[in-house]
Amino acid sequence: MKFHHNLVAAVVHALRAIFVEQQYADKVIERILKSNPRWGARDRGFVAESTYNMVRWWRLLWFLLQQTEAPKQPTDEELWRLFGVWALHHHGLIPPWAELSSLNANQINERMAHARTIRALRESIPEWLDIQGIQELPEQWTDILPALNQQADVVIRVNTLKISRADLAELLQKQAIETSPIEADGLVLSKRQNLFKTQEFQNGLFELQDASSQAVAPALTVTTGMRVIDACAGGGGKTLHLAALMQNKGKIIALDVEAWKLKNLQIRAKRAGADIIESRLIDNRKVIKRLYDSADRLLLDVPCSGLGVLRRNPDTKWKLNPEVMAQVREHQQQILQNYSYLCRQGGQIVYSTCSVLPSENQLQIQAFLESQAGKFTLLSEKTLLPHLTGFDGFYIAVLERVG
Structure with a gap:
């Protein structure tokens, strides 16, 4: 494979923005591609895919570069050498450039042989995450990780x-x-x-919208004329799916704490021809209380670690840590406790995450059902695991209010 110096420079620039400036990978790539409109499809694909690939294998690549951990503030010189390691690892050659002259292919290959014997290195994930994953999913974790390192289908x-x-x-x-x-x-x-x-x-x-994400809206078993609340609507992918399933007949109230997300949802809804969606910003507790006991169906697609969608957002695993995970779980339970009252008696809730960890999924539902607010019956639950489905990792639980 022939590498173009200017395109690799763009990859290095992207990595600096992601890891030094702590920007989100998808936004960085989007900005770089927009700023280089003359690039052809092949060049654009190279920059995007190379960047995502290096983000995905970040820890492994630094190990191959003979560093135990990735530096918190890598220099451009280090990032150029890291690209050389990636080029050898993925394409079998190191470009003959001055920036890469210090690399030794034999040493890199020897370290790769050693890395293959250590799961956290081989699959390029933080040590703490590997420990947590094997504790929570002892029989599946080793199979899940390679699937999460595959490039996602469109x-x-x-x-x-x-x-x-x-x-x-x-x-x-x-x-x-x-x-x-x-x-x-x-x-x-x-x-x-x-x-x-x-x-x-x-x-x-x-x-x-990934296939696993498309499984969430049907779990609400909506029909035309229903009153549905999507309490964590975000950009509205599942909200729009619900509107289609309801044949644009009924009422969907889309809630979120971010006004810009709801604005984007309204733009998407107009494009989709879904006019039964009303967006409301959660800017105080009264917004929620006014909707108590009003929903035939309530979707709680809660914020989560995003571990089920690492194929699409590989930088997520480098932004997480045990403290962040604990905050995520606390937030999830708060949403269940506070928002479940929006569902009327006899109505149903769907709780969903794009995580594969039971601590964000089954254990959250168990804790909720054992709480004072948990006057619900668990009708069904399923975990969509990427190594079995070929798509993103998701969890979907359906509960019915009985009290």
């Missing part, structure tokens, strides 16, 4: 308010975008392509 959800899945697949095929149907309303692309500039996306015919 999956879309067909907006059935506007088009059928078969018709959308036919439209995309005419543009040489090959897809295969999956469960529910999904299509998976045969190869990675940028879909945001297609007329079909601009017309609201589909949204990008």
Whole structure:
């Protein structure tokens, strides 16, 4: 493979922004690609995929560079050498550049052989996370990690308010975008392509949404005319899915603590033709109390560690630590305790996360059901594990209010 010096410089720039300036990888990549509009598809793909790959294998690469831990403030010189290590590890060669002249391929390969014997190094995760994972999922953790290090497929959800899945697949095929149907309303692309500039996306015919994420809205078993509350709506991917399942008949109240997310949701809803969605900002406790006992269905897609979606957001694992994990679990339980009252008696809650850890999933539901607020019956729960499904890791629990 031939490497272009200017493209590698962009990768180094991206890594500096992610790890030194602590910016989110997806935002960094988006900004770099926008600032270089003359790059072709191959160049854009190289910069994006190389950056994500190096973020994914961050700990392993530094080990191969003979550093026990990644430096907190890596220099550009170190990042260039790290790219050389990655190039050898993934493409079998080190570019013949002055910045990489100090690298020794034999030494790197010897250290790789050693790393393969240590799971946390081999799978490139923090030591504390490996310990927690094996404690919580002793029979599955070793199989889960390689799946989380795979590049995620591009999956879309067909907006059935506007088009059928078969018709959308036919439209995309005419543009040489090959897809295969999956469960529910999904299509998976045969190869990675940028879909945001297609007329079909601009017309609201589909949204990008992983297959596991698409399993959440159907779990609410909504019907037309229902009153549904999405209490952690965020950008609204699942909110829009609910509107389609309800055939745009009924009422969906989308709540969030971030006004900009709700603004984005309204833009997406207009594009999708979903006009039953009303957004409300949670800026005080009264917003929640006014909605007590009002929802036929309540979605609590709570903030979580994001460990189930590391394929898409590999930088997440480097931003987490035990203290952050404890705060996440506390927040999840607070949401369950405080927001569950929005569900009317006989109504149902779906609690979901994009995590695979029981401490964020089954154990949270167990603690909730044992609490004073937990006047619910657990109807079903399932964990979607990436090594079994081939898609993101998710947890989905369905509860019915009985008191």
